[in-house]
Amino acid sequence: MTILQLISARVQAALAAAGAPDASANVQPASKPEFGDYQANGVMAAAKQLKTNPRELAQKVLAVLDLDGIASKLEIAGPGFINIHLDPAFLARRAETALADEALGIAKVDAKKVMVEYSSVNLAKEMHIGHLRGGIIGDALVRVNSFIGHNVVRQNHVGDWGTQFGMLVAYMVEISKSGQADLELKDLDTFYKHSKKRFDEDTAFADTARDYVVKLQSGDAEVLKLWQQFVKLSLTHCNAIYQKLGLQLNDDDVRGESFYNDDLPVLVEELRQKGLLVEDQGAQVVFLDEFKNKEGEPAAFIVQKQGGGYLYATTDLGAIRFRVNKLELDRCLYVVDSRQSLHFQQLFSTARKASWLPESADFQHIGHGTIMGPDGKPLKTRSGENVKLVELLDEAVERAFQLVTSKNPELPEAERRQIAAVVGIGALKYADLSKSRNTDYIFDWDAMLSFEGNTAPYLQYAYTRVQSVFRKAEDFDPAAKVVITEAAEKQLAVALAQFEDMVFAVADSSQPHHLCGYLYNVATLFSRFYEACPILKSEGEVRASRLQLAALTAKTLKSGLGLLGIEVLDAM
């Protein structure tokens, strides 16, 4: 059990024994050291329910609360809080267990099948800054959920279907005649622009493009082959970015919109048979009473356009059917820009109405905000275009290289480049993950690359500092006993013991910024411990124990950053 689960269960039992079996223990890490290490806050609400005096109830709870071997001191504070001071010996045993286990002693959950759908780019164009957040957040969620034992399926729901692709394929055919295709396709955005220009200016070309769309949708082998070529090529652009950014996505995770094509007429027909479909201005729509507009009219979720075409929404319904029936997912996390929030609400609601999405399946939109420029508007290039992701990543590494060079000019260049890749990409990822995903944030190179504050370079540097202690301590005993006596040792040990709860909480809420805040706290507490409690200058058991706390700090930082997809270095 995690520490929080353990304490909560004991307080819960005590509340029940004191006559409040329905009360919630409401145990939380204490917000100030004076309040102990944990605080049980549930007594007040329980007393209110029972119409009794909260301090008296707290007394009763305390009389039966069994935290032997876990807490060394309990006290009642304020109107009825219970302050819990953990027993140093208990913390020492937890630390030893975490040290002895590769996964830091973290309990495995009841394994569920969890899909994380992320990145999901439109293959017609090149990846830009708008794809950064979803990629980084999705990848962290993959790592966190896998770490605690879930069976995780990564999914890249790429946009690979629709009229644009007829145009692109037509243009690809046209320029390959002049032998220029390879060159032009190096830059997808230019390729897209040129083909759009041809489409707008030349009616014969536009006709061919439309003809290709029809052929594509009817499964014409020739056109399908060309389309596949284009899709494959566009995916190599994506893969190069995933690699630079250290995302786990690869070709096996791709299941594009096209995959659901055959199911679209089937599912629309099924909606009709279920009596959910209404014709509205020629289109087929599902009316959803729960989403009313300003005039009080129910929102229409369009599943088939006038003229018979299908839409983004139809494909998403097909994907839900596949994910529930074929993949048998327990949980599906759609990591997508928050601006699509209404789409997902309507999608889930329609799928539930059609009984395609059972109540037991936990399908969620994991929305995220936008990356803003200094002017508070979505970040663009000077000429007002989307910032290409590949250029942004290269700039991050280049800036980190300048920084590393100014700090360590004596290191060989190859080494500085290696460090720069880890620091630059780490900084970019951490800057994103450390902010609440729900809000927008202003992009700031200097802040993310700073060695001070809640940043990746700060944490990566903290890790190397611990490593340097080990380089100097030649006689480290990895099985040494942990003994906690000093306040700084205890505070660090409490934080280290909270890693398990933190990881579970992030898996639950899909909010990685809590893990960032946690790691920053660990690094800060380590600095304090390092100053207050000499490691290498101490002797015997004390020295061995402090080295153990340092070892667990390093392990926790490495593992925690690893869950965020951020690497560490032994020296930098």
Ligand code: ARG
């Ligand atoms: N390709 C879409 C876009 O670029 C995102 C897809 C999100 N996922 C989904 N299942 N709808 O906006």
